[in-house]
Amino acid sequence: MRNDETSKLHILLVNDDGINAPGIYALGKEFHQCYDVTMVAPSEQRSASGHSITISRPLTVIRHHFDDLNIKAYSVDGTPADCVRLALDQLVDKRVDMVVSGINRGFNLGMDVLYSGTVSAAVEAAIYKLPSIAVSTEQFDKVEEYAAAAHYAHRVLKKAVEKGMKNDVVLNLNVPPMKAEEIKGIKVCRMGNMVYGNYFVERKNFEGKADEDHRIYDIKGNIFEPEAEDMDTFYIKQGYATVTPLHYDLTNFKIIQEVDGWF
Incomplete structure (x- = not known):
């Protein structure tokens, strides 16, 4: 990932709420003046679709236009993971530096990450060796209500670029439904047991x-929601934005030698 200030980053925006969702529009509004932005999102609501992909039929892509956003935008009649795969293979004409998925209409805390299309799209990017951020907040209906989450997504993105985040890492960001100035800060923590x-x-x-x-x-x-002070489910209720680093390798390394001994 490029980290010099003179290079304009290319950001791919995806989601699971659909091309017309206010959350992804809020991200486009936040990013389009600073970065090159391409938006590829499902044509309709695909929440809780997990990491499913479409293999039994062709996918239809439709170009979308936003009057006040200088971005390329496409809808895909498939899943969030489909959107990432098709974007990287066919729809973007230059290298993507970062994938940002969201802003989801509802938190993705704890075990939600196993069902979430938002998180799965970000994980799909990591499989392609692209750093990614999944962004979620409490449910809203208007673009303006996503401003705080978009601001924190931008803040996390800039820090990830500055620190050279590895290309197979997903940062799962959840932002409480508050004004940006009311949020206490960012806590890096583990998944809760929700x-x-x-x-x-x-x-x-x-x-x-x-x-x-x-x-x-x-x-x-x-x-x-069992809670401990190192969990995302705990800190979100305290008024903090939470960041949990994720990785697609689900191997349980704690017991790999033990299971090997069985055989």
Whole structure:
């Protein structure tokens, strides 16, 4: 990654909320005057799509235009990971220096990273040896409400460039839903243990009976958030933006020798 101030960085913006989401527009608004920006996002909402990719059909790309943003923008009728792959292979005409994914409409804390399309797009970039940042905040509907998260994304990006962040690292940034001047700062911390206690309730038909051949289930449940002072779920509630470094290698190195001994 280039880190000299005279070179204008090329930033690829992606997300999982879709090309028309206010969060990705807020990033474009924050970055387009300082960097070369290309935006490639799903054509529709693809939240919680994880790291899925499309292999059973062709992908359709449509060019988008924003009157007040000087950027190239495309929608893809696929997943967030598809957007990164297609952008790097076909849609960008010069080297990408950094991939920024978001701003997601809702936090990606704890175990959310395993389901998140936002984080998965950033991880896909790291697989291609590009440094990346996944950005999330609490749910908002207007572009202006994402200003603080966009500001902190820019702050983290500049620090990553200054320090020469490695090209296979993902920084998972979560920003509390506050004005930028009200946020206490940035805490680098580990993933929390937030998990979803989901259960399924079968719907009954109008006679109060279940159809054995055609069943419908509603998803119910709660979020469980065990907390410790080194977790993202703890610091976000204290008014800090949180940064958690991630890597796509899921090997459990703590027990690799133990399991080797089994065989």
